[in-house]
Amino acid sequence: MEKNGREDLEMEEKSPSLVVDGDVVPEITYNGVKTMPFIIGNETFEKLGAIGTLSNLQVYLTTVFNMRRISATTLLNVFNGTTNLATLVGAYLSDTHFGRYKTLGFASVASFFGLLSVCLTAVFKNLHPPHCDPSEGRCEGPDAGQMAFLLFGFALMIVGAGGIRPCNLAFGADQFNPNTDSGKRGVDSFFNWYYFTVTFAGIVSVTIVVYVQSNVSWSIGLAIPAIFMFLSCFLYFVGSKLYVKVLPEGSPMTSLVQVFVVALKKRKLKLPNDPWISLFNYTPPKSINSNLPYTEQFRFLDKAAIITGEDQINPNGTAANPWNLCSIQQIEEAKCVLRVIPVSLVAIMYHLGAQQQYIVFQALQSDRHLGNTKFEIPAATYVIFAMLSLTLWVPLYDRLIVPSLRRITGIEGGITTLHRMGIGIFITIVESIIGALVEERRRNMAGTGMVSPMSSMWLVPQLALGGIAEAFFAIAQLEFFYKQFPENMRSVAGAFFFCGYAVSNYVYSLLLSVVHHTTEGTSGGNWLPEDLNKGRLDYFYYLVAVLCSLNFVYFLVCARWYRYKGDGDNRMAVEMEAKKLENHSA
Secondary structure (H helix, E strand, C coil), X not given: CCCCXXXXXXXXXXXXXXXXXXXXXXXXXXXXXXXXXXXXXXXXXXXXXXXXXXXXXXXXXXXXXXXXXXHHHHHHHHHHHHHHHHHHHHHHHXXXXXXXXXXXXXXXXXXXXXXXXXXXXXXXXXXXXXXXXXXXXXXXXXXXXXXXXXXXXXXXXXXXHHHHCCCHHHHHHHCCXXXXXXXXXXXXXXXXXXXXXXXXXXXXHHHHHHHHHHHCCHHHHHHHHHHHHHHHXXXXXXXXXXXXXXXXXXXCXXXXXXXXXXXXXXXXXXXXXXXXXXXXXCCCCCCXXXXXXXXXXXXXXXXXXXXXXXXXXXXXXXXXXXXXXXXXXXXXHHHHHHHHHHHHCHHHHHHHHHCCCCHHHHHHCCXXXXXXXXXXXXXXXXXXXXXXXXXXXXXXXXXXXXXHHHHHHCCCCCCCHHHHHHHHHHHHHHHHHHHHHHHHHHHHHHCCCCCCCCEHHHHHHHHHHHHHHHHHHHHHHHHHHHHHCCXXXXXXXHHHHHHHHHHHHHHHHHHHHHHHHHHCCCCCCCCCCCCHHHCCHHHHHHHHHHHHHHHHHHHHHHHHHCCXXXXXXXXXXXXXXXXXXXXXXX
């Protein structure tokens, strides 16, 4: 019988026993929609705070802290890299020890104090170097104490982001009953609102907040994100009594480690000719992970499932000692993770091409006037064109292009996630070449002046391409991780997504340093000097285009080799089914 709206709502609110607030209770109340104002509000203000500070840090470090451009860019790359890498630690602590509610709460408070610390460096004169005009001579940089206080604020922001980024999506989804249709619709709605808030926060931050920072006051401009973050914490804790707070179930990484340890122990054993039948095969009956078929890749791990005379099997079918014997299911889950790793490495060079970090400095040395008016667009605001192109392209692609592709390919998403990732990588090649051509034009028009008369709107095409590349690659990669990792590793999958950003930031810093020191003092001149008009940033863009081209070739090899989760060996499936029927008959 079809449920009416009232019954469906009741089913959404009540569910069998679950762990809530640390206690096992007979039933749990899902307050999905009721919690959304607090969770979405918390997420919106958190993004307004974080993006509002990070968007303009390059300008802040070079104009207020008097840091050299190469030093400021390197510092921010290391900071962003460490921030994204910290998500792995946050995901582990959440899954293993604290749960998402406590992790998010602690991380939100840490993020607030981090933003407050950065704000204080602008408010108090003794926390930043004295103001100076670079044209009048060399400016005094920050002393050890000023730099230590700034890095203290950065460290707190790293702790905050490390806990917030891998947990916020999953915590929002926890508030809906996954066993009802209304709960599933609620999760879909939450994801839509989540991406909307991220885009909304980004647009507000790079326009209004950045304008206040650049044209009114750094003290006020950095205080606004700190206030936003305070409101985020307030909303989060106000809704505390409504939340479903699921206790941690232990790290899924333990199972993966067991597979590698046991495979190493049994490395000298010989695999049987029929591994899909002879190996230890057990699937936990209540596992949330899908039952995976046997695959031929990474066969060296299969030795972890070889049953020896020392291995004991419990009456319920489990291994007596999981550190001596692993099941085929465990091994296949480990193979899923191993298969993802080579594909995930393409993100390193992708981000190098898609997020060109010298855009802000190019805008600073271009004509930023809006038409013939006296209004100047803040340099850090230009990244809004990447956000707008992404925001406009996604619904266009989803509503018009995907249905057409679906009719042609028969694939639900129109094309596979790997296809979309490949398109995104290819766009970065075109983006880098266009960036080089535009920079050459800007420098040639500058002549002997500091600011080129070329309109900074010439930077829009490469930024727009960067947004479209992000729409293809980043969204597809997030979906790829979400679907290809075992189901109990989805928080780790979210952290894995940010690790690509992390490593890319470190590689970008290394590349900048190598190029800067290699070209400095050569006959061709430094490619990346303080004054871009005296450098060859266009050569650097061409170098990035070459690296992105090599990345594209590497991706094609990985995509051809990759096997999606669930695509197993057909022979194994037939043999396993026959074995089940034989056991059942016996």
